[in-house]
Amino acid sequence: MTRNLYLGADLTPVFTAGSPQALVAAVTTAFAGVRATNFSERAKALADEIAGADPHLVGLQEAVLWRSQTPAQPGSATHVEYDFLQILIDELALRGKHYAAVATATTGDHEAPSPHPAAFRTSASPTATYFWPAPTCPPRCFRSATPKRSSSRPA
Template sequence: MRHKDDFCRSFLTWNLYDGADFTPIVTATPAQLPERVTEVFRQFLATNFPVRVKKIACEIAAKKPDFIGLQEAELWQLVIPNFRIVTYDFVQLLLTELEEIGLEYMIAVENRNFSAELPDSNGNLVRFLDRDAILVRKRYEHKIVDKQEANYKANLTVQIAGQPFVILRGWSSVDVELDENIFRMINTHLEPNAPNIQVEQAEELLAGPANTELPVIITGDLNSNADGSGTPTYGIFINAGFHDVWKEVGIGPGFTCCQAPDLLNAMSGLNSRIDFILFKNGWEPIEADLVGDKQDSRTSTGLWPSDHAGVSASLVLNCDCCQDF
């Protein structure tokens, strides 16, 4: 007879923070753009992802999740003519840190979203690629039988130096076989600055990969407050039959957003809950916790590990509900 814990799986979702506030670029005139690019890139350097990632890896190691949904898993590059390209790959840096701790994860799937290449005021180019990714812990009993990724049809368009720029966002998913039972994990990051577009993205997700009878987990930064203030997106997922792990088994308010853009605020600024692990079709939540939200989560230089806290959870898959798949 199989023990209930055999079907217990752990998940973690975390927005890693791209490292800078892009407002100066969005509001720049063409003449101002190179200086604003330099300003933003310097803030990215100051928020120091190579240092932050060590704390992020330690927080993840404390939970040892089977599956991780990452948002703002960015790729930054400084292109210095006639010299070299300096690359900051958030996912690879995190995988390396986890491996040094003794935890092996692999990229199961990622979705590539908006990208840009802009000149700075020092004669260089700054490249940026926004990504979301699902990481899977390397364990023999997990078999990925399908993976998908796509960008949303509904996306926000802004003007950068007088030119239209589409802030492309998307989702990715994996179907995982565990002892002849299959479940689906979906990861996404919804638009924060246009409520109507955010709702359209949520509806695309619900009509697409989330429209299944498989047991489903959704991890992500939905940018919609769980208390019902702000956008209606959270309620749309709940009305579609999804349950919120934190609401079911979390203790306390579970705030996940947001620290200051420079990550140096003395006291935590987390005051809203917009990052979620949602589930339906056969999952039973066991426990939930936050990561990266405490003072001892900070780096030795005082940086919070991200402007968001992450959410971790353990759930049991009730195989009576998935035996037909």
């Protein structure tokens, strides 16, 4: 089973902001979007779906970790606002399903200023996070790799 969790916001305005003021405004809007999409509620419905299907393996995209920090300092946002993977795992546990992350790929770790809190940071794994029923999977029982692309074409 695979699902895209949707990180909760369009980050394009954040990455394309043309000034510090535009960046702060874009971050503020993005995080308001994250709050508005209410992942905690969405996770309940997703946990119901996963529990009902009882898959052996679940692949997730955009299982993000949103963090904040006041005052802002580069790389300092450590307070967890939303941990999408943990929220989903907790919801599954409430349904008697015990899953554990067995492979993750963090493809970005971005921090930007905001008025309150002073900084937001998101670590995203949009390509893949896999989790497995915990009792059936010993540590390192599953590996995930991203194939490397060849820089030259065969003749």
